[in-house]
Amino acid sequence: MNSPDYEYLRKLLKERSGLDLSSDKQYLIESRLLPLARKAGLSGIPELVQKLQGGSSALITSVVEAMTTNETFFFRDKVPFDHFRDTIMPEVLKARAGRRSVRIWCAAGSTGQEPYSLAMTLKEMGAALTGWRVEIIATDLSQEVLEKAKAGVYSQFEVQRGLPIQHLVKYFKPNGETWQINPELRAMIQHRQLNLLQDFSHLGTFDVIFCRNVLIYFDQDTKINIFNRLARQIELDGFLVLGAAETVVGLTDTFRPIADRRGLYKPNDPRAAAAKLAAQGAAPPRMAAMAGQ
């Protein structure tokens, strides 16, 4: 692939999905986009780039989706789901006992294994949630993965990755070679297309946000921008859960890590941060930065 074509694709992907490719990822682009170009009847990457430059929005969407990494599996990394059951939900149950409702956002939920793992964890809590209104919103940039998530149909291979056998028996029905998740669990989740680069304030405020294994693909400024906007969508006593290779440390003080709970973060109260700065005799620039990012 020639250099101008590569630079064009890098810039396009960065703008559209946040994907931050280093200068040596030509092989990745070729392996993902050559099949797409051929399927579209194009001779190769140069012709694909020409078409993209012509402004074909359907083709741009296909290119952006083809470059996303959708790797996921049930109860991925296990520990965050243990924290969800043992730390997050007990606190939420106490704090929201008055209104008996909980809102959970699974940002970048891919093909659904992550939000369904949360739904199964909640179901396993049994009577503790009786009479509660539970909302799980699962979003992703890619329409293709959302369709699969909505259908809730998984292959033998997929259900063998991370899903305890008792859960398979309890929550899935075999259907030929595949497994269909039970309708009650499907009904617990709303699936919506959403690009984290764009405004998400319309989703409202959440008690828990799982945002795992997506920010790793973004550059620092994009991560900071997303953290600062996530902070505005989370209750002050809510929880943010990140992937094993992700952290807020060194990027933003809108969240703080929870000791001994790897991957869990609490929002900092922006008013407290401003007060601390004021006490130090400084103008509160971070407050403005928090609001503006």
Ligand SMILES: C[S@@+](CC[C@H](N)C(=O)[O-])C[C@H]1O[C@@H](n2cnc3c(N)ncnc32)[C@H](O)[C@@H]1O
């Ligand atoms: C590696 S998967 C992670 C799935 C799941 N969170 C997990 O940890 O198993 C990353 C997901 O992020 C989605 N994604 C990539 N860029 C995105 C963006 N700008 N906005 C929303 N989702 C995005 C991809 O489509 C993909 O499904």
